[in-house]
Amino acid sequence: MSIVKSFNQSLAGKGGSRSPKRSCVLQPMESDNNAIDLCAGKNMVGRTRETGIRDVRCSKRQLELDVDMQNTCAKLRVIGINPCSVNGLMVMQNTECQVEHGDIIELVYGKHQFELQFKPQPPTELKAKQENEPKMQYKTDELIEQTKSGGKRSGQWESVQSGAMMVYTDADVKALIKVAGYDIDGTIITTKSGNVFPKHADDWQILYPEVPKKLKLLHESGYKICFFTNQGGIGSGKVKLDDFKRKIKEILTKLGVPVQVFVAIEEGIYRKPLTGMWQHLIENGNDKIEIDLAKSFYVGDAAGRPESGAGKNKRRKDHSLADRRFAANIGISFYTPEEHFLAKPTEQWIKPDYEPIEVVNNTHIPLLEPENVKLKADGCEMIIMVGLPGSGKSFFCREYLEQHGYTIANADALGTTQACLKICEKALAAGKSCVVDNTNVDVESRKKFINLAKQHKVPCRCFVMNASIEQVKHNIKYRQLTDKTHSKINDMVFNMMKKKYTSPTQGEGFTHTVKVNLKPKFKSAAEEQLYKLYLLEK
Structure with missing residues (x-):
């Protein structure tokens, strides 16, 4: 006769059988966390001093575990906003599932791993029965359709x-x-x-x-x-x-x-x-x-x-x-x-500085820097725009300078730099201000127009588009999506311009150098919503 059987019979002789008292614990699988003792009935588990979890993604009331000591199982319900996991399967907020002895629970998906342990462990025959049953039984309102296994899919x-x-x-x-x-x-x-x-x-x-x-x-x-x-x-x-x-x-x-x-x-x-x-x-x-x-x-x-x-x-x-x-x-x-x-911890990634939604929402940024700069000069002048394709030069010229009577000389529209010089010369000769709406990324391209301004004895200001490379590329992509008439900018051409770019200085002959912050405007709510999205793959 086994010792266990003899012990149970002796208990029965004293007035009935008695099972040894059972306990339940969430045993941490990471050294940073503490073991969590669970009582029969409902337990709340989360970011507390007792668990040793400080991760703000883990709510103070992250999981509810309703423990059934007799049947060595528990009903798990996710309370927190972030999902948890059971045996590597994601469990979302307000979802319930059954967990049993030996199941692995992550309080936050990919983090804070614990094993559910009952002591004493379930009897062998019960454990075998549990292993033959489906582990995850979700309470859902959706129709659950079992997938056909094997054979080609149609x-x-x-x-x-x-x-x-x-x-x-x-x-x-x-x-x-x-x-x-x-x-x-x-x-x-x-x-x-x-x-x-x-x-x-x-x-x-x-x-x-x-x-x-x-x-x-x-x-x-x-x-x-x-x-x-x-x-x-x-x-x-x-x-x-x-x-x-x-x-x-x-x-x-x-x-x-x-x-x-x-x-x-x-x-x-x-x-x-x-x-x-x-x-x-x-x-x-x-x-x-x-x-x-x-x-x-x-x-x-x-x-x-x-x-x-x-x-x-x-x-x-x-x-x-x-x-x-x-x-x-x-x-x-x-x-x-x-x-x-694989339920590995959350990995580090490189977050770019540019956030398109912030450009739209940042209404307090000034149009020009320094802020005390006059947009329109008191007399006749030349303005040379400087900026990579997509930095917003043409938009700025149309929205802000054209209404003040500036003649716009744009190489994309006119075809050549020489044509731009002729337009500017004609405007200055008539005492009318002009703006050179080209990329003008290097000293040589700017020098021709500065010399023209000197010949007509008018001041020449430089307006530099204050836009990062990421913002410029975002603008180019946005333009491709919303304006099919605009020619696509070849990556090789763009990179060549970026390499040639030389920041302008007053030593070139400018009276002032002014920064222009792009403040986009949209034709519709749909276009604004599109601009706020991430448009670039990298």
Whole structure:
């Protein structure tokens, strides 16, 4: 007879059986946090002195755990704004799920990892039963559709705006209020060859073993899985569309979940970080069911992370910020593949200084610096504008100088610098002020006009556009999206001008040098909203 059986029989002889008292604890898996003792019934866990958590992303009331000591399980409910995770699966605010002995709980997704432990542990037969049952049972109002496993997936392709975007919808895709969005290359798959770019359509493999499992769990818990990918290679002819379509079906067959895939082929509103693909999902791809942004998220590898590690562990810096900015433009949470699939800590990234929304909202910035400078001179003068393409020179001339009678000489409109000189000479000879609306990035290009002003014995001021390179590039992109008549600026030409740029000085012959701060104006609310978005991939 075993000691345990003998002990239980002795208890029964004394008036009945008695189980040893059970305890429950959240055991930290990181040295910075403390063990959290849980009592039977409801427990609140979060950022407190007892837990040792100081992370402001973790609410003081982050999770509620309703502990059932007898059945060695607990009902978990997320109270805080930021999601937690159970066994690597994201759990959003106001969502409930069942947790059991041995489950791994992150109080904030990717951070503050604890293991749920009951002592004594559940009996062997109960533990075996638990392992054979689904781990995550979410309380949701959405229809949960089980995905067919195995076999080729079927679905339908559609072309949008004459092929500017392609959309593939799996036959089993359902319209839901929660969206789990993903990039494809570097997020769902990677190359078999190890090259940055695939050699051919079959040069791919699933990025991590955790990817299919994670997607299936999300699908079963009421998420619509969507892929959003930039595929400029199709538009340029480097990748055949039919090969890519076959590749998508093979990837989805391997994953075993229904997915809706959005493919941006051309430059424009559909290419990330612009939100055209997401907008199409809202308007045409989700049966008019409104998507809950607070419960949706996006995962991508273009996150602006610097180079890290060394040797075999060395990782290249991210090629862009397109995925992170895509999520920010939409207004949903963003995660890297490592954070999402491997539950690694939040990674550092390089945040650019330029924020387009701040340019629009900063109404207190003066138009000119110094602020006491007169916009219009008392007498006849020449103004030479200086600034890279997209810095706002022409906008400033039209909005502020033309109304004061300045003759505008613009090389884009007139064709040559010589034509600009003739226009300025004619204006000055008539006693009329003029402005040279060219880039004028170097001393030589400015010298011709300064000499002309000297010949006519009129003062010459220099107005320098006070715009960063990032702002200038943002403006160029915005102009391409809103003004189809404007010629596209070649990157090589832009970089050449940037290299030639020499800051003007009074020693060149200017009476004054004035800084001009761009204060954009918009024809419509839609154009203003577009300007406020992140338009650049990096």
